[in-house]
Amino acid sequence: MAQVLEFKLPDLGEGLTGAEIVRWLVEVGDVVTVDQPVVEVETAKAMVDVPCPYGGVVTARFGEEGTELPVGAPLLTVAVGGPDADRTPGEDRRPTASSEASGNVLVGYGTSKAPARRRRVRPGQPVSAPRTTPAPRTTPAAGVLDGPVPVISPLVRRLARQNGLDLREMTGSGPEGLILRADVEHALRAVGVQQVRKDRTAATEPHARTAQAPTPAAGTAVPDADGDVRVPLKGIRGAVADKLSRSRTEIPDATCWVDADATELMRARAAMNASGGPKISVLALLARICTAALARFPELNSSVDREAREVVRYAAVHLGFAAQTERGLVVPVVRDAHTRDAESLTAEFARLTGAARSGTLTPAELTGGTFTLNNYGVFGVDGSTPIINHPEAAMLGVGRIVPKPWVHEGELAVRQVVQLSLTFDHRVCDGGTAGGFLRHVADCVEQPAVLLRTL
Structure with a gap:
């Protein structure tokens, strides 16, 4: 039995x-x-x-x-x-x-x-x-078959199901007809516009016969009669919103920044990649510089225990990095980053970024960070004032690396320039410590040979 x-x-x-x-x-x-x-x-x-x-x-x-x-x-x-x-x-x-x-x-x-x-x-x-x-597997309420329709992620399938869209009637814009989130959102906007027109027609023509729109699932972001959209803050987006709000509420942060000549760093990277083997990423070099700077200024690799009124300085550097995905911003964590070389960091960044985009990061890979590196230069911007990833004490922001006029060895020249910004918790250190950390990072960017002291 x-x-x-x-x-x-x-x-x-x-x-x-x-x-x-x-x-x-x-x-x-x-x-x-x-x-x-x-x-x-x-x-x-x-x-x-x-x-x-x-x-x-x-x-x-x-x-x-x-x-x-x-x-x-x-x-x-x-x-x-x-x-x-x-x-x-x-x-x-x-x-x-x-x-x-x-x-x-x-x-x-x-x-x-x-x-x-x-x-x-x-x-x-x-x-x-x-x-x-x-x-056959069907969802009667939505009429969407959960069959072999190629979609980029389960979230896309769920978004279509919740809004009554039949994926089999859609043509994806991705490779080999792969249905992307943008395809579903475009279809939803089209449905929303049609419904707004129907609602307005019903209001101006009392005797007009209009079709009844399907009732959206709870928590679904759909346009209202005015075309406005309410997006629920839930799941990962909700957690990020809560963490950022808590950071602003609890942490008395301050930001300092500096422009640095990254020409020699880029030349060093080109020489590394020309020697054969796996390619080294700029992010990995910046991460290696971060861990070297944190060894000199351990105050920034810490957090504040409010209940005990203590600053907890961590022995290991678990380096978080901001990764943008279609489900929102996530911060995967590279464990024991201080023990890794540039090649190992490159591989781990690539692995975690792939997992972030596919939605397969584990809770362990998203928690436990002690310091965060934010490369917002990938969005084509020069500077930013990052919000600290609570409960950490600092975040290093990196802008885009672009050719700019620069005084080099007493003469005006075109150099590869990057803006670096450090947002820090003023409870764990003063401006002198934060400035010393940022200056050391800039020195390593301008003269990569400085890193040889710590390798």
Whole structure:
């Protein structure tokens, strides 16, 4: 006889108390294996797959896509040890609660065994899923088939589903017809304009017969009658908003800045990359300079414990860097950046940036930073006054590197110039320390050989 076990939303760690269901990966009646991802959720820090610790047949799901659930709320129930459970693909044994439960459900860090399969939609590939009886997957309210339509991310699929858009009727602007978020947003704007016109027609022509617009899902950003849009501050965007507000409220920050001649740094990078091997990024060189400067000025690699009224100086440098994604700004963290060389930093920046854009960063990769590097020069701007990433004590901002007139060795010349800005918590140090840190960074940018002292 089968035993029905309830799987609850696990403790996500890092102070997280809940998550929003983005996409169910299994249906009622599906056969699941131990540690198979069953639902994709978005927390305030990342989008992650939740693995089920039981093997068996899914008998119930709790919560529709878009629903927010607290930690400990039921996610689904699984019949373990029943006859249907014997039909797990690739296996011919009866799962039991003891033999088929891993007990390892910490989101974002993996489980004890690799998942047997992942039902993610890939461009040009069909979705495969184990079923006891074949049946089409549809969402009656939205009329959107969750089939092999190529989309850039699950969030795009959810956005279309919540607003009643049929992805099969859309033509994507991405490679090989890949549907991008911009395609869905363009379609939503078109629908919004049409609805505004209908509303105005109904107001001016009482006897006009207009179609009833579909009711949008809760929390969906759609234009109102005036064309205005309200975007809910939730998920990652909400968490970022809360953190920035807290930073401005709690931290008495100050900013200093300096222009630096980056010509020699760029020449050094070109020489490194010409010697063969993996290419070194400018961001990696700036990160290496940051860690060298923090070794000289450890006051800035710290945070303030308000309750204890203490400044906590960290022995290790866990370097955060700002990364812009379609879901908002995130700050992945390079662990132990002070122990890495430029090549290692380049590889880690590339890995974390890719994970940020795909929405697969884990909570551990988004927390625990001690200092942040913000390269806003990629947006084509020269300067900024960054907001400190609470609870850190400082952030270094880097503008674009562009040719400018510069006095070099007593003569006017065209040099590669960059503006550097440091925003710091005035509680952890005074202006002399902050200025010394920024000046050392600028010296290393202008004369990379200065770094040889610390290598």
